Amino acid sequence: MPEHVQPKIPDLVKKLSLGDERAYMALFEIFTPKIYRTCRKMFLLHEDAEEIVQEVFMRVWHYRVNLDYKLSFNAYVLTIMKSLIFKRTKKMALEAAFKQYNIGHLPTCGNITEEELFHKEMIKFSKMAISTLPKGQQEVINLKYLEQLSSDEIATKLQLSKRTVENQIYKATKSLKQQILNNHIVPSDILMLFIVFMNI
Numbered sequence: 001m002p003e004h005v006q007p008k009i010p011d012l013v014k015k016l017s018l019g020d021e022r023a024y025m026a027l028f029e030i031f032t033p034k035i036y037r038t039c040r041k042m043f044l045l046h047e048d049a050e051e052i053v054q055e056v057f058m059r060v061w062h063y064r065v066n067l068d069y070k071l072s073f074n075a076y077v078l079t080i081m082k083s084l085i086f087k088r089t090k091k092m093a094l095e096a097a098f099k100q101y102n103i104g105h106l107p108t109c110g111n112i113t114e115e116e117l118f119h120k121e122m123i124k125f126s127k128m129a130i131s132t133l134p135k136g137q138q139e140v141i142n143l144k145y146l147e148q149l150s151s152d153e154i155a156t157k158l159q160l161s162k163r164t165v166e167n168q169i170y171k172a173t174k175s176l177k178q179q180i181l182n183n184h185i186v187p188s189d190i191l192m193l194f195i196v197f198m199n200i
Contacts, residue, residue: 013027017066017068017069027060031077035052035077035081038078052084052085052088055084056084130142132176137168140169141168144169
């Protein structure tokens with residue numbers, strides 16, 4: 001539908017919340033291209049991106065009565081999209097890890113949950129990538145992402161200025177992302193999830 005004849009999004013959302021199927025289809029038509037493009041930018045294949053679009057709008061319809069037309073519908077659907085992508089990629093990462101790293105041989109009958117196993121593998125991948133950085137950057141990035149310290153806390157602990165710490169973090173995260181993309185430090189199946197996990 002051409003932009004100049006599109007109804008106002010809040011009006012469509014209000015109608016959708018009352019069960020209006022035409023409003024639902026209008027929103028689907030308006031937002032599908034954006035969701036699809038965003039999925040593709042986040043490394044999803046064409047088929048996966050299309051499935052995410054369908055899943056997003058299935059949820060929109062299912063929870064339509066809870067919609068608030070005063071809030072951003074764009075932010076709402078993108079939040080759903082990100083959640084679905086994260087869950088999908090997390091599942092792929094677990095499957096890849098089981099196949100490639102023989103996690104299946106680890107004891108899983110105890111108290112080890114899928115979440116714990118996933119987190120353990122992500123820490124493993126993170127440390128592997130971080131080990132490629134200069135020593136000073138390794139120290140800062142470990143404190144930032146693996147020990148969850150703030151820039152101020154890192155500066156105090158290492159007796160550095162906050163600006164120096166932030167500069168090191170910037171250089172380290174930029175280097176990590178570039179090395180992962182260029183040299184495939186981690187399997188491609190978990191590339192996107194690793195970037196999300198490390199916030200790079």
